[in-house]
Amino acid sequence: MSKKTILSAAFVMCVLISAGSVSAAEGYPVFDFEQKTVRLNSGYDMPILGLGMFALSDSQAENSTYWALKAGFRLIDTARIYGNETGVGRGLRRAISEGIVTREEVFITTKMWTSDFGNGDAAVDASLSRLGVDYIDLMILHHSQPSNDVQAYQAMERAVAKGKLRSIGLSNFYEPEDFDRLVNQTTIRPALLQNETHPYHQSGVMKDHIARYGTVMESWFPLGGRGNTQTLFNDPTISSIAAAHGKSSAQVIIRWHLQAGNICIPGSSNEQHIIEDHDVWDFELSGEEMAEMTALERDRRFADY
Ligand SMILES: NC(=O)c1ccc[n+]([C@@H]2O[C@H](COP(=O)([O-])OP(=O)(O)OC[C@H]3O[C@@H](n4cnc5c(N)ncnc54)[C@H](OP(=O)(O)O)[C@@H]3O)[C@@H](O)[C@H]2O)c1
Numbered sequence: 161m162s163k164k165t166i167l168s169a170a171f172v173m174c175v176l177i178s179a180g181s182v183s184a185a186e187g188y189p190v191f192d193f194e195q196k197t198v199r200l201n202s203g204y205d206m207p208i209l210g211l212g213m214f215a216l217s218d219s220q221a222e223n224s225t226y227w228a229l230k231a232g233f234r235l236i237d238t239a240r241i242y243g244n245e246t247g248v249g250r251g252l253r254r255a256i257s258e259g260i261v262t263r264e265e266v267f268i269t270t271k272m273w274t275s276d277f278g279n280g281d282a283a284v285d286a287s288l289s290r291l292g293v294d295y296i297d298l299m300i301l302h303h304s305q306p307s308n309d310v311q312a313y314q315a316m317e318r319a320v321a322k323g324k325l326r327s328i329g330l331s332n333f334y335e336p337e338d339f340d341r342l343v344n345q346t347t348i349r350p351a352l353l354q355n356e357t358h359p360y361h362q363s364g365v366m367k368d369h370i371a372r373y374g375t376v377m378e379s380w381f382p383l384g385g386r387g388n389t390q391t392l393f394n395d396p397t398i399s400s401i402a403a404a405h406g407k408s409s410a411q412v413i414i415r416w417h418l419q420a421g422n423i424c425i426p427g428s429s430n431e432q433h434i435i436e437d438h439d440v441w442d443f444e445l446s447g448e449e450m451a452e453m454t455a456l457e458r459d460r461r462f463a464d465y
Contacts, residue, residue, distance in 0.1 A: 188371040191421060198423065200351040201374035202327040204297065207267050208418055210235025211434060212427035215386055218247035220429045225251025227431045229261050231438045237425040239271035239302060240287055249292035268293065271302040271331060272316070278308055280315025284324055300329040300354055304338050310345045317348050327351040329375070332465070336369040343373065354378040357422055359392060359413060359453055360460040378423040381462055383413055388462045397452050405443045408436060415440045416453045
């Protein structure tokens with residue numbers, strides 16, 4: 161492990177502990193800022209910055225995936241319910257055919273939708289087929305659904321054993337008890353929890369809780385979500401930190417996620433924004449700036465689900 165990685169990890173732990181969100185941080189996965197990855201509890205390395213595909217059409221998803229890979233992103237986040245897995249697959253193949261990436265260099269996440277939970281084995285196969293890949297790097301259950309999410313998770317466990325999925329995890333579990341309900345009835349520890357997380361809703365309680373399983377937090381709506389981004393971009397604390405670094409508010413928020421230990425997947429259908437969102441590796445928020453961002457917490461979610 162490099163000196164920079166150790167410093168980054170110490171910094172993340174320091175920030176988390178000072179934010180009161182992680183008591184001991186014993187199991188919280190360490191971000192490697194040189195490799196731009198984190199080692200999941202499944203043993204696989206996952207990029208810590210990716211591009212999200214929510215609300216994009218199939219053809220927008222194809223272009224955004226291609227532009228993202230061209231800009232240096234190596235993680236793409238889609239879902240069955242977005243209706244654009246096929247476009248993501250096309251964008252991936254376009255980038256591979258142009259020699260920009262190999263399949264092995266790209267980390268693809270998709271999500272199993274709740275209405276498929278009773279038929280999880282088929283749902284995995286259908287996502288593989290729409291994406292046009294032999295394996296999916298990470299599949300997560302899109303939402304908690306106590307009536308049959310354990311059944312769906314067990315289908316993903318079978319797919320891991322068959323080599324169809326590499327890592328598996330959860331999304332939209334907002335109570336520690338709910339997370340434990342599923343973990344206590346299944347075998348593979350969730351590699352990741354994807355919840356709405358941003359400076360106004362920092363997910364401290366869940367992050368603290370999942371650390372004991374070595375599960376990493378991934379932020380959805382990292383910029384506040386479509387229609388809400390100006391609220392965060394124009395926040396005086398965020399915009400003044402941005403001005404101090406000569407960066408945009410979007411870049412400061414993305415950098416905050418990474419330094420706080422959240423995998424970050426901003427969504428975009430705009431090539432210039434995609435390039436900008438990846439250009440966050442040449443500056444660092446100071447401890448004081450991180451503390452100012454932490455102080456923005458107000459337990460405010462932008463989504464109502
Ligand atoms: N698990 C879940 O239930 C769940 C729910 C929601 C989202 N997600 C995942 O999380 C990802 C991120 O969430 P999101 O896409 O909904 O919201 P978001 O990333 O918080 O915000 C997306 C918005 O930010 C804008 N944007 C991106 N980069 C920008 C930049 N540099 N400057 C100005 N505007 C910028 C985009 O507009 P442009 O298109 O014009 O760039 C879009 O309007 C999704 O794409 C999806 O993969 C998961």
